[in-house]
Amino acid sequence: MAAYFHTDMVLIILAGAVATFLTRIGGYVLITRMKSIPPRLEAALNAVPAAVLTTLVAPAFFTGGPDVQVAMAAALIASLRLSILPMLFVGWCAVMLMRYALGG
Structure with missing residues (x-):
């Protein structure tokens, strides 16, 4: 059991949790204290979902x-016409077919 418990790793996880909490609560506190959101800040906040999606998908x-x-390309094309569940199904089918065809 001691081989799985490393103090350094626990401290890193706790520091990440604290940093995430402070970032989230700080943004909430900052925005609730504003009377109105400036247009540049609103544009930046609107860009966050696309930036997060890119950081998850690109690597x-x-x-x-x-x-x-191929699965990601198929899912992208399907997403232009379908809702999220059918799009996910198309991507899943594409990756399974490619893995079967490639022998993986």
């Missing part, structure tokens, strides 16, 4: 194999 696309790349 997987560029480090994944052809199966992952």
